[in-house]
Amino acid sequence: MVFENSLFSDYQMKTRKTKLEEIAFTMIPLVGPILGRQLISYCGSIEAVFTESKRHLKTIPGIGEEIASQISNTGHVFDAAEAELVRMEKEGIQYLFYLDKNYPARLYHLPDAPLLLYTKGNVNLHMERCVAIIGTRKPTAYGKSVTEEMIETLSSCDFTMVSGLAYGIDITAHKSCLHHGIPTIGVMGSGMGNIYPDSHLPAVEKMMEKGGIITEFTYDTGPDAVNFPMRNRIVAGLCDVLLVVESGIKGGSMITATLANDYNKDVAAVPGRKTDKSSAGCNHLIRNQQAHLVETGEDLIDLMSWNKKTKQQNFQTDLFTEMTQEEQKIYSLIVEEREKDIDTLAYQSKSTPGELAAILLSLEFKGAIKSLPGKKFMAIG
Numbered sequence: 001m002v003f004e005n006s007l008f009s010d011y012q013m014k015t016r017k018t019k020l021e022e023i024a025f026t027m028i029p030l031v032g033p034i035l036g037r038q039l040i041s042y043c044g045s046i047e048a049v050f051t052e053s054k055r056h057l058k059t060i061p062g063i064g065e066e067i068a069s070q071i072s073n074t075g076h077v078f079d080a081a082e083a084e085l086v087r088m089e090k091e092g093i094q095y096l097f098y099l100d101k102n103y104p105a106r107l108y109h110l111p112d113a114p115l116l117l118y119t120k121g122n123v124n125l126h127m128e129r130c131v132a133i134i135g136t137r138k139p140t141a142y143g144k145s146v147t148e149e150m151i152e153t154l155s156s157c158d159f160t161m162v163s164g165l166a167y168g169i170d171i172t173a174h175k176s177c178l179h180h181g182i183p184t185i186g187v188m189g190s191g192m193g194n195i196y197p198d199s200h201l202p203a204v205e206k207m208m209e210k211g212g213i214i215t216e217f218t219y220d221t222g223p224d225a226v227n228f229p230m231r232n233r234i235v236a237g238l239c240d241v242l243l244v245v246e247s248g249i250k251g252g253s254m255i256t257a258t259l260a261n262d263y264n265k266d267v268a269a270v271p272g273r274k275t276d277k278s279s280a281g282c283n284h285l286i287r288n289q290q291a292h293l294v295e296t297g298e299d300l301i302d303l304m305s306w307n308k309k310t311k312q313q314n315f316q317t318d319l320f321t322e323m324t325q326e327e328q329k330i331y332s333l334i335v336e337e338r339e340k341d342i343d344t345l346a347y348q349s350k351s352t353p354g355e356l357a358a359i360l361l362s363l364e365f366k367g368a369i370k371s372l373p374g375k376k377f378m379a380i381g
Contacts, residue, residue, distance in 0.1 A: 121212015
C-alpha cells in the first residue's frame with residue numbers, strides 16, 4: 001500500500017534511472033554520508049560520480065585507490081539497487097535523498113546525516129514539534145508510568161514522537177502515542193524486511209496510519225549491533241528535545257544523549273534515586289549539566305516553551321505585520337525548526353553574509369529571535 005504524502009513529491013517525480021543511481025550510490029562500499037557528500041560536491045551530481053574517470057576520482061580528498069576502484073566497477077551495485085527498487089515498489093516503501101528539497105531540515109545540516117532515508121507509512125519529517133523519548137530496555141514500573149504520563153500531558157502540544165522501536169521505554173512510548181492518537185515514528189537499526197524485535201510488528205502496523213518507520217538500511221539488512229549507534233544519530237538529529245526516562249550509566253540511551261548534545265538539541269532526563277541502577281545514567285546527565293531535570297510532562301512543556309501555542313501563533317502573526325519582506329523570509333526559515341545556524345540560513349535564503357547579518361540584527365531588536373551559542377538563532381514566542 002502506498003500512502004499519499006506531499007513529503008514524497010520529489011520521489012514520485014523522479015525517473016527510474018535517477019532512483020537507481022541514488023540507491024546504488026548509497027551501496028558503494030566504503031562510501032558513507034561524509035564521503036558521499038564529498039564526491040557529489042566535487043563531481044557535481046551522482047550521475048557524474050559514476051561516469052568520472054578513476055584517475056580523477058583518486059584526486060578527490062578522502063578518495064584513494066580502493067574507493068576509486070569500487071566506484072569504477074559498479075555493475076553489481078546497480079544490480080543490487082534494481083532488486084532494492086523492485087522490493088520497494090512491492091512493499092510500498094519510498095525514500096528521501098539528501099539532495100531532495102523535502103529531505104528533513106532537522107537532519108540536512110548534520111555532517112553525518114544519512115544520504116538516503118527509506119520510509120514506510122504516513123511519515124511527516126517536517127513536523128512542527130518533535131520529541132524523542134528513549135531509555136532502558138528493562139524499565140521499572142515507575143519508568144513506564146512516567147513515560148505514559150509524559151505523553152498524555154504532551155498530547156495537547158501537537159507534536160510527533162520519535163524513538164528506536166526497542167524493548168522497554170521505546171516501545172512503551174510508541175504504544176502510548178498510539179493510545180492518544182499522536183503521530184509516532186520508529187527509527188530502525190535494520191532494513192524494512194527485518195522489523196526488530198518482531199514482537200513489535202503489531203505496533204508497527206498500527207503506527208502506519210499516523211507515523212510509520214524509517215531507516216537508512218536496505219531492505220534485507222539485519223539488526224546487527226553496529227547498526228544501532230547509527231540509528232541513534234537519526235533519533236537525536238530528528239528531535240527538538242531528547243528525553244531520557246531511565247538509563248544505566250552506559251548504553252544506547254547515553255550515546256544518543258551525547259549525540260543530541262553534539263547536535264545542539266535540548267536534552268532532558270528524569271531523575272531517580274541514587275540506589276536505582278536504572279536511573280544512574282539520567283542522574284549522571286543531570287549532575288554533569290548534560291540534561292535538564294524534568295519530572296513531569298509540564299516540566300518538559302515549560303522547558304520548550306510549548307505551553308501557550310495560541311499566544312505564540314498570535315505573536316508571530318503580529319510580528320509579520322512589522323517585518324519587511326526579507327525579514328519575514330529569514331524569520332520563517334528559523335521558525336521551521338526551534339533553532340537554526342547562520343550557515344544554514346545563508347544557504348537557504350541565498351543572502352550575502354552582510355545582508356543576513358543586518359536582517360538578523362533587526363529581528364533581534366524587534367524581539368522576534370534571539371542568538372544562541374554556536375552562531376545559532378531561535379524564534380521567540
